Amino acid sequence: MQILLVICLIGAAIGSGLVAGIFFAFSTFIMTAFSRIPAEQGIAAMNSINVTIVRSPFMALFVPTLILCLVIAVLAVIDWRGGLSSLMLVGAAFYVIASFLSTIVFNVPMNDALAKVSGNGPEAIELWATYLRDWTWWNHVRTIASLLASVAFVRALMIV
Structure with a gap:
């Protein structure tokens, strides 16, 4: 069980860190450029x-990072170890709830709405302005949550 735990923590730390980096790129320069x-x-x-x-x-x-977090x-x-288990749960919660679920609940519906719009009419311009603001805000949430998940998993690895 110890080896499985270490492998899962390493995979989740790397996965959530990489996801944070992708989201960070969107938050810091891609959406600004758009x-x-x-x-x-x-x-x-x-x-x-x-x-x-x-x-x-x-x-x-x-998706595999989500599975590792679960x-x-x-x-x-099932094998409560005090502070270690707390870090594991915190990391999993940050990724599952604030990164993965917020994507499904907030970012994807905005993407779906945007897919129905084309052109440069007033409706498209208004939707685009709202999309840029709201999508980016939720992307900041996903970025920070994924990064905090990675930090929690790395910290847990230091204890294991």
């Missing part, structure tokens, strides 16, 4: 990213 181009071009670029990402290696990182949470509960 805000500087005309709405029609920004919408087209983001829609292209949203179609591409679900067929990319990102999904082979994002395994870590179960291991923490």
